[in-house]
Amino acid sequence: MTFTDLLNTLGVPMALLGAVLAALMAGIGSAIGVGMAGEAAAGALTEDPSKFGKVLILQLLPGTQGIYGLLIAFLTLSNIGILGGSADISFAKGMLYFFACVPMGFVGLWSAKRQARASVASINLISRKPDQFGKSIILPAMVETYAVLALLVSLLAVANIGKLPL
Amino acid sequence: MPELYPYAAARIHARELSLLSRQNLEQLLAAKTYDECLHSLHGMGWDEGDTAEEILVAETEKTWQLMGELLPELEVFQIFRLPVDFNNAKAAVKSVVTNVQAQHVFLSGGSIEPESLVKALKDNDFSQIPEWMAKPLQEAQQLLLKTRDGQLCDVLLDKAALDAILQAGKSSECALLREYAELFVAAADLKIAQRAILTGRPAAFLKEALAECGTLNLSRLEAAALEGMDGLESYLSLTPYADAIPALKAGASAFDKWRDDRIMALIQGEKANPFTLGPVAAYFLARQNEIAMVRIILSAKRNGLDVEDVQERLRVMYV
Numbered sequence: 416m417t418f419t420d421l422l423n424t425l426g427v428p429m430a431l432l433g434a435v436l437a438a439l440m441a442g443i444g445s446a447i448g449v450g451m452a453g454e455a456a457a458g459a460l461t462e463d464p465s466k467f468g469k470v471l472i473l474q475l476l477p478g479t480q481g482i483y484g485l486l487i488a489f490l491t492l493s494n495i496g497i498l499g500g501s502a503d504i505s506f507a508k509g510m511l512y513f514f515a516c517v518p519m520g521f522v523g524l525w526s527a528k529r530q531a532r533a534s535v536a537s538i539n540l541i542s543r544k545p546d547q548f549g550k551s552i553i554l555p556a557m558v559e560t561y562a563v564l565a566l567l568v569s570l571l572a573v574a575n576i577g578k579l580p581l
Numbered sequence: 582m583p584e585l586y587p588y589a590a591a592r593i594h595a596r597e598l599s600l601l602s603r604q605n606l607e608q609l610l611a612a613k614t615y616d617e618c619l620h621s622l623h624g625m626g627w628d629e630g631d632t633a634e635e636i637l638v639a640e641t642e643k644t645w646q647l648m649g650e651l652l653p654e655l656e657v658f659q660i661f662r663l664p665v666d667f668n669n670a671k672a673a674v675k676s677v678v679t680n681v682q683a684q685h686v687f688l689s690g691g692s693i694e695p696e697s698l699v700k701a702l703k704d705n706d707f708s709q710i711p712e713w714m715a716k717p718l719q720e721a722q723q724l725l726l727k728t729r730d731g732q733l734c735d736v737l738l739d740k741a742a743l744d745a746i747l748q749a750g751k752s753s754e755c756a757l758l759r760e761y762a763e764l765f766v767a768a769a770d771l772k773i774a775q776r777a778i779l780t781g782r783p784a785a786f787l788k789e790a791l792a793e794c795g796t797l798n799l800s801r802l803e804a805a806a807l808e809g810m811d812g813l814e815s816y817l818s819l820t821p822y823a824d825a826i827p828a829l830k831a832g833a834s835a836f837d838k839w840r841d842d843r844i845m846a847l848i849q850g851e852k853a854n855p856f857t858l859g860p861v862a863a864y865f866l867a868r869q870n871e872i873a874m875v876r877i878i879l880s881a882k883r884n885g886l887d888v889e890d891v892q893e894r895l896r897v898m899y900v
Contacts, residue, residue, distance in 0.1 A: 452587075454587040455587035455855065458591030458592035459591045459592065461595075462592055462595035535587050535590075538591050542594040543597060543852075
C-alpha cells in the first residue's frame with residue numbers, strides 16, 4: 416500500500432469528524448441556549464402562566480442551530496457513504512467535507528449561546544411589557560441570520576464537494 | 582463571570598409590575614382618614630392584616646418568602662440580613678445584661694436565631710456563633726457590664742454591623758451588592774458625622790463609630806466633622822457625595838431621603854438586567870423602600886399630619 420493509498424483511507428474519518436463537529440457543537444450551543452431561555456421562561460410563567468405561547472417561541476429560537484447542525488451532519492454522512500452508497504472518499508475530499516462542516520459547528524455553537532441571551536432578555540421584556548411581544552421576538556431572531564448564513568455555506572459546500580474531480 | 586439567575590430575574594421583572602408607584606403613594610396620601618388609607622392599601626394587594634403593623638410585617642415576610650423561593654440559598658443576600666442580626670444582637674445583650682426577658686424586640690429575617698445569641702451570652706460560649714458576630718457580641722456584653730451605658734454598646738455593635746456589611750459586599754459576586762454596601766456604609770458614616778456635629782459629640786465618639794469604606798477617608802471625615810458643617814461641606818465637595826451636602830445641612834430626615842433616593846438611583850439600571858442577582862437585589866431594596874413609604878403615610882394619617890409635609894419626605898420609587 417502506497418503512502419497515498421494509506422492517506423486516502425483517512426478520507427472518510429476526516430469527513431466524519433466534520434459531520435460530528437457540526438452536530439456536536441451546534442447541538443451543545445442549542446442545548447445551553449434552550450436551557451437558559453427555558454429557565455427565564457419558567458420564571459416569567461410562574462408569575463403569569465398566560466404568557467406560555469409567547470415565551471415558548473422565544474425559548475425555542477436558540478434551538479434551531481442544533482437542527483441546522485444535524486442537517487449538515489446528515490447530508491455529509493449521506494455523501495460519504497455511511498448512510499449507504501459509495502464510501503470511496505479521498506483524503507482531499509475528506510478534508511473538504513471537514514472544512515465544509517466547520518462554519519456550522521462554530522457559528523452554531525456561538526450563535527445559539529448569544530441568541531439565548533437575547534431570548535432571555537426578550538422574555539424579561541415581555542414579563543414587564545407584555546404588549547411588546549412583536550419587538551421582543553425580532554431581537555433574538557436577528558442573531559438567527561448568522562446561523563442561517565453559516566448553514567448556507569456549509570450546505571452549499573457539502574452538497575457540491577462530491578462533484579469535484581478529486 | 583458572575584453566576585446567572587435567568588429564572589429569578591425573569592420572575593422578578595414580572596413582579597416589578599406589582600410594586601407601588603409614586604401615583605399609588607399619592608392615592609394613599611389623598612385618603613381623608615386612616616381607615617380610608619388602609620382600605621386603599623387593601624385594594625392595592627396589601628391585604629394581609631387589619632392593622633398597619635400587621636400589614637407591614639406581612640409584606641416584609643412575603644418579600645423574604647419570595648427571596649427564599651428565588652435563591653438557592655439566602656447566603657447571597659447576607660448583606661440584607663446583617664442589620665437584622667445586629668439589631669437582634671443589641672436586644673440580646675441588653676436583655677441578658679439587665680436580666681430582663683426580651684419580648685417582641687427581636688426581628689425576623691436575620692441569619693442567626695435570636696435564641697442562639699441569648700444562649701451564647703448567658704453561657705458565655707460563643708463557639709456556635711459566626712466569627713463576624715461572636716467577637717463584637719462578646720465585646721458589647723463586656724462593655725455594657727462595665728459601663729452600663731447602652732449607647733456605647735449600640736455604637737460598638739453598629740460599627741461592627743457596618744464592617745460586616747462592607748465585607749459582605751466586597752465578597753459578593755454581584756456588582757450591585759458591592760456598590761450598595763459601599764454606599765450604605767458611606768451614608769452611615771456621613772450620618773454619624775452629621776449627628777456628631779448637631780449634638781457636639783467629641784472626637785472619641787467619631788473614632789469609635791465611623792466605619793472604614795472605600796470612598797471616604799475616615800481621618801479627613803473625622804477632622805472635617807470636628808470643624809462643623811462647613812468643614813464637612815468642604816471635605817465632601819471632594820468626594821462622590823458632594824450632592825449630600827444640602828441634605829446634611831437640612832437635617833436627619835432630609836439626609837435619610839437623600840440616602841434612599843441615591844439607593845433607588847443605584848438600582849434603576851437593574852430593570853434592564855435579565856441575568857444576574859442584581860434585579861433580585863434591586864427588587865428587594867425597592868420593596869424595603871415602598872414598605873418604608875407606606876409606613877410613613879400610615880403614620881401620618883394616624884397622627885393627622887399635613888399632606889405637604891409627608892410629600893416632602895416621599896422617596897423616589899423604583900417603578
